[in-house]
Amino acid sequence: MTLRLVHVNVRAGDDPALGRFWAEALGWGLSGEGTGSTLVSPGFVWPDPAAVCVDFVTVPDPETVKYRVHLDLATTSAAHQAELVARLMDLGATPADVGQGDVPWTVLADPEGNVFCVLVPLDAEPLHL
Structure with a gap:
């Protein structure tokens, strides 16, 4: 099973x-x-x-250490990514710096500080495990 x-x-x-x-x-x-x-x-x-x-x-009890899990959100284009980031920030998300440096995705935190990423579309073939 x-x-x-x-x-x-x-x-x-x-x-x-x-x-x-x-x-x-x-x-x-x-x-x-x-x-x-x-x-x-x-x-x-x-x-x-x-x-x-x-x-x-x-x-x-509030969290006292960094979260070990975060969500990644997929987008379909660069314009979709920008639109989604703007909408999420309107909902209460804030930019987050987790030491990511210069990357093509956007790191945000939800209203309670949980970090998540808004990814850019991948041009590669789907990942099959």
Whole structure:
């Protein structure tokens, strides 16, 4: 039997607020908002073998070390990347410097400081593992 990823869990200080940011950023829906866990998903019937959700869970303690996981968002063109970065910043994302230097992608932080990247389109063939 194959093991599959179903969702990514993100610790949050305010799961409904962070869930709303990411739902709006991704154009996805919300469920469970205000229950201590806000699930953000692309909208599917469970179980969907191709879908992955993001679950924002409120925790009482703030993070004290750098996050070891971050999300990467794909774009379709340089114009799409610029448009997406502007929209995300309008939603409350801020530029982040993680020592990336001069790179073609944009590093941002969500309203709680979780770092993520807005990638440029890759011209290479799809990666098959």
